[in-house]
Amino acid sequence: MSAAEIADIELVGVTKSYGGNVVVVDNVSLTVPRGEFVSILGPSGCGKTTTLNMIAGFHEPSSGEIRIRGRNQVGVPPEKRNIGLVFQNYALFPHMTVQENVAFGPKMKGQSKSETEEAVRSALKSVRLEGYESRYPKELSGGQQQRTALARAIAPRPSVLLLDEPLSNLDLKLREAMRIELKEVQQQLGMTFVYVTHDQEEAMSMSDRVVVMSDGVVAQEGRPSEIYQNPVSAFVADFIGKSNLLPVKQARDHDGRLTLTLGGGLSLVSERSGDIPANDITLCCIRPENVQLARKGASGENLLTGRVDKLVNLGAHAELWVDVSKDCLLKVQVPVRRLQGIEIGSHVDLLIESAAIQPLAH
Amino acid sequence: MRLGGTMPSLRGYVPLIPPVTILMMFFALPMGMMIGLSFQDGDTGSFSLTSYERFFTDDLALDGFFRTIVMSGLVAVCVTVMSYPIAYFLARSTSRWRAVVFALAIAPELAGVVLRTYGWLIILEDQGFVNDLVIQLGLIDRPLPLSHNMFGVVVGLTHVLLPFGILSLLTNIQGIDPNLEKSAQILGASRLSVLRHIILPLSVPGIVSSLLIAFTLAASAYATPALLGGIKFSVLATMIYQQVLFYINWPYAAVMANVLLVIVLAIAFTGARLESRLNSKLHVR
Numbered sequence: 001m002s003a004a005e006i007a008d009i010e011l012v013g014v015t016k017s018y019g020g021n022v023v024v025v026d027n028v029s030l031t032v033p034r035g036e037f038v039s040i041l042g043p044s045g046c047g048k049t050t051t052l053n054m055i056a057g058f059h060e061p062s063s064g065e066i067r068i069r070g071r072n073q074v075g076v077p078p079e080k081r082n083i084g085l086v087f088q089n090y091a092l093f094p095h096m097t098v099q100e101n102v103a104f105g106p107k108m109k110g111q112s113k114s115e116t117e118e119a120v121r122s123a124l125k126s127v128r129l130e131g132y133e134s135r136y137p138k139e140l141s142g143g144q145q146q147r148t149a150l151a152r153a154i155a156p157r158p159s160v161l162l163l164d165e166p167l168s169n170l171d172l173k174l175r176e177a178m179r180i181e182l183k184e185v186q187q188q189l190g191m192t193f194v195y196v197t198h199d200q201e202e203a204m205s206m207s208d209r210v211v212v213m214s215d216g217v218v219a220q221e222g223r224p225s226e227i228y229q230n231p232v233s234a235f236v237a238d239f240i241g242k243s244n245l246l247p248v249k250q251a252r253d254h255d256g257r258l259t260l261t262l263g264g265g266l267s268l269v270s271e272r273s274g275d276i277p278a279n280d281i282t283l284c285c286i287r288p289e290n291v292q293l294a295r296k297g298a299s300g301e302n303l304l305t306g307r308v309d310k311l312v313n314l315g316a317h318a319e320l321w322v323d324v325s326k327d328c329l330l331k332v333q334v335p336v337r338r339l340q341g342i343e344i345g346s347h348v349d350l351l352i353e354s355a356a357i358q359p360l361a362h
Numbered sequence: 363m364r365l366g367g368t369m370p371s372l373r374g375y376v377p378l379i380p381p382v383t384i385l386m387m388f389f390a391l392p393m394g395m396m397i398g399l400s401f402q403d404g405d406t407g408s409f410s411l412t413s414y415e416r417f418f419t420d421d422l423a424l425d426g427f428f429r430t431i432v433m434s435g436l437v438a439v440c441v442t443v444m445s446y447p448i449a450y451f452l453a454r455s456t457s458r459w460r461a462v463v464f465a466l467a468i469a470p471e472l473a474g475v476v477l478r479t480y481g482w483l484i485i486l487e488d489q490g491f492v493n494d495l496v497i498q499l500g501l502i503d504r505p506l507p508l509s510h511n512m513f514g515v516v517v518g519l520t521h522v523l524l525p526f527g528i529l530s531l532l533t534n535i536q537g538i539d540p541n542l543e544k545s546a547q548i549l550g551a552s553r554l555s556v557l558r559h560i561i562l563p564l565s566v567p568g569i570v571s572s573l574l575i576a577f578t579l580a581a582s583a584y585a586t587p588a589l590l591g592g593i594k595f596s597v598l599a600t601m602i603y604q605q606v607l608f609y610i611n612w613p614y615a616a617v618m619a620n621v622l623l624v625i626v627l628a629i630a631f632t633g634a635r636l637e638s639r640l641n642s643k644l645h646v647r
Contacts, residue, residue, distance in 0.1 A: 078544070
């Protein structure tokens, strides 16, 4: 394998269990090429933070291998791994100024005074925090503390930067601005970022690749759009974005077109036969924005009629809950300008593209 | 409306009456009497500074004064140094031994000072456990001077006061975010560097309060210096006792008590000032 092909991080069958029976991370394998922004996304307790702690060296895996730039890291203490880490609570040293905080890494790595100063200068420049060198952490705003933590982590030029929900202590506006900034810093440095979060919007907006974890295993891995459009399980469909998950009673395959029979006499046609055998299909996923309001008197396949049960106007678009059969409420997202004449109790016709119906096995 | 507004706040002070009364009767009043007594002539009862004059010109008294300071200082340092690793372990450990160590650290406090001091006497005496052992092993001929001196008293007091040091450091170290240590570690700091650059500077307020509490308690301790120090080992607390019981010189005893009070107050005041300055500077979460 040539140097360029060696991945920055490789996890091979990594398992972490406590006391032999509590398995927190179960046989996770993951390869992160150099310069990639990868998010590990999942609800709390899914094992994402444990995985991060194992990469950092704070926990040792019970079995499996962790390699950083091709070198096995099991048994290597955190201080020898050449990794950067940004915590959710920033963990800035309160007794040190911004300058001293950022200089800590280069100093500990034995860099000379001039090298350290240069590293601090360039790190603070990357996060646009020049002029704050002599401030103490408590004199900074939340956003500035966040940037200081980032500068401190990148100053020793680690091979990999790990970020543990670094934006969740900021308010929404700042969080959105920091997402763009983080991504810019990452691209500018060409550094490998592993970003742990439970916020799917964060993961979607910044990552080159998203790894969805659930109950200690990787539920799905892929580009953000791929995961959004082709979730492989009800869990992923439900966790990433909004979705309608409808139980399928029977599925039949006709040359790549699936006929799905739902409860209440409904039937839908999907163009995605995919990899799942028709007999295994138990659910289908439909994104609310893929359900359209049909013109009155329209005809064709996947045309449903129902009564508006709930209506929530969110400004740019509105969410309707439409009662399409006895036990099936369909969540629909429509632009607000299409709402004319629609109120709770109205009857509406809905059209679903056959390509937008994703059959699922579980 | 105004009446309704003030009445409940007045009523709020009612529960304070019993404790305040008790404090006045048994603390403020005797304290005032003691201060007054120190300015009295022993025979006539008129105002006089003779007792103070005597204290500050008597070599024996001044010896006791300095011995008190040296002993308390040594105890304060020993307590803090020994408490630190225990407190750190208790603050950070998640092991099942944590509860055991905590109990072992605090349990001696239940045994009573006199009992523990006699325990140390049995161990440190000339015919005590340690001396017996090393003499039997043939390492020395004559017993080592382990008791009836500064060494014995400092050992005894350190043991007595250890829980106070542990508790004050424990509160402080628990307040230091463990992520700071992890951050430092991942930035390349060895265990020793983490201790030197992160934990020690941040636990200075805890160190100060441990030194403070150990010093003041050691300075006012009576039983341990009296039993482990023997007759010739005099500190202010034992000297006060002698003046009251053997010489029945109450004004002179009051002077010594006041000197002790001033030492303790001065130390406590400086320490508290230092601690609050450090705390406001560090803003330890």
